[in-house]
Amino acid sequence: MAAPRPAPPLPPRAAQDPDSAPEMSLGLEEHLSRAFQDKLRLQMVPAWDSASLLPSRRLLLKRREVVEVERALQAQREDFQQRMEHLAQRRQQLGQREEQLRDDTIKFNAFLKAMSARRQRAQQRAGEERARAAQRGAEALRLQQELERLQRRRERLGQRLQSLRVFGDFLQDVRAATGQFQDVPSMLAHFGALVEGRAVLLQQVEARQAALAQGRAQLQQCCEEADSELTSSNEEALQLHARLEAARSDVLKGETHWAQLQGAAAQTTLLLGQIRMAVLSLFQLTSMRLEVPKDVALEDTEAQLDVVSVTQQLWGWEGRGCPSDTEAPVSPAAALHAGPGCHLCRAGAVFSCACYHCHTPTASQSCHCASQPGIDGLRIQWSTKVTQHVQGRMKGNAPVQSLGHRCPPARHMDGQK
Structure with a gap:
């Protein structure tokens, strides 16, 4: 191995x-x-024959x-x-x-x-x-x-x-000629001071001329402003004068209107006095003829009218013959038209007095009249005529004719005035 x-x-x-x-x-x-x-x-490793080995x-x-x-x-x-x-x-x-x-x-x-x-x-x-x-x-x-x-x-x-040496010689000659200066520099200083003073004076003159021009401009402006103010004042004065004339005219118109109102008030007062006298006459006739209470004050016109109205409602205006005596009742309209103490039936047949007494054909005075209206119609007619009469007096017109009666002119209320 x-x-x-x-x-x-x-x-x-x-x-x-x-x-x-x-x-x-x-x-x-x-x-x-x-x-x-x-x-x-x-x-x-060398290979061995596996078949030959044990x-x-x-x-x-x-x-x-x-x-x-x-x-x-x-x-x-x-x-x-x-x-x-x-x-x-x-x-x-x-x-x-x-x-x-x-x-x-x-x-x-x-x-x-x-x-x-x-x-x-x-x-x-x-x-x-x-x-x-x-x-x-x-x-x-x-x-x-x-x-x-x-x-x-x-x-x-x-x-x-070198070129100015001539002027130096000239200055020396001038100094010697004048005899007022010790040397040339003092003389030049003196003349320099004079030149500076002249320049200062020129500046002052220019300043004063400028101030004068400014003052003239201000004066011109003030004059223009004064003219404009004067013009505006004149215009305002004219306007105020026109307003004064208009006010005077209004015052005259007001005074005229006030005088007219005073005249109308006087006429109305006079008419009111006449109406109160008529009412007093009616009240006196009623109290005298019909024996009603007499404890009503003379100034209390409303109470007097109430007494007359109550008396009319109690007695009425019935048709009866026209007697010769003075005991016949008289209508309020006739009393207002003819005045106190007047018996319209005695006017005679020639006047054809149309009162609200119902006269028969056999009456001694032969008075022909229309039929009697109701008490309400009489009151309405009487009130309407009195209102028209008062309005005519206030407007200054001619007096309205009497309250539906035709009586002699001597008996008319305006004729009694």
Whole structure:
């Protein structure tokens, strides 16, 4: 039985070069798998003719093969265990190397950062130096140009001084001629003060002219406002005058209407007095002819009318002959029409007085009258005629004819007035 083949050695570069640890760790699993497969391979046992061997021989051969396989497996396990320990040691060494490399990397990065910062500071200082040098160069160039400009100005001022020397001589001659100034600058200062005073005076004049123009504009505006206010006041006065005339006209109309009302009231008062006198006459005739109670006051017209109405309802106006005496009752309408103490039947036949006495053809006075109406119709007619009479008096119309009676003009109530 052949001995197991040894495992292939590790690559020398991976064992010697520590920097190749990452590459080795990447293919570690694949390498172990391939080595394990190689270790498990067994040598081919020479084949025996199973037909020529006895069963016991075959059993022994089988047990032998099993023992060899067990030995081979045990050797492979030991080898695998050794390799695993070696790999663990190697992994630990690689971890330490990795930690060391990490620290070296951190230190190197810090060194690079420090170098970069130094380089930046150096570049910054160099840039500042270059900028200062450029600024100094620009300043030197500017100063050179300023110097050239000042030299040119000096030349121009020299030329101008030569040209103005004549005026200096003239000023000296003027100072000597005036004799008021010690030197030319004092004279120039005096004339300068005079020029400034003239400018101040001109400014004051312009300011006063502006204020005067503003005052004129305000005056014009005030005049326009006053004119507009005066116009509006005149219009308002005209309106108020028109309203005053209208009010006066209304007052005259009101006074006229009041006078008319007073006249109508006076006529109504007069008519009321006449009506009260008529009622009093009826009451006196009734109380005198029919012997009714006389304890009613003279001012109580309503009570007097009640007495007359009750008397009419009790006695009525029955048809009877027209006696020659004065005991015949008289109707209220006839009493109102003819006045107190008048017996209408004595007027005579020529007047044809239509009273509400029922006269027979055999009457001595031959008075023909219409038939007697009922007491209610008489009261309604009498009330209607009195109302029409009062309304006609209030409206100022002609007096209404008497309450249905035709009597002599001397007996008419208006004729008695």
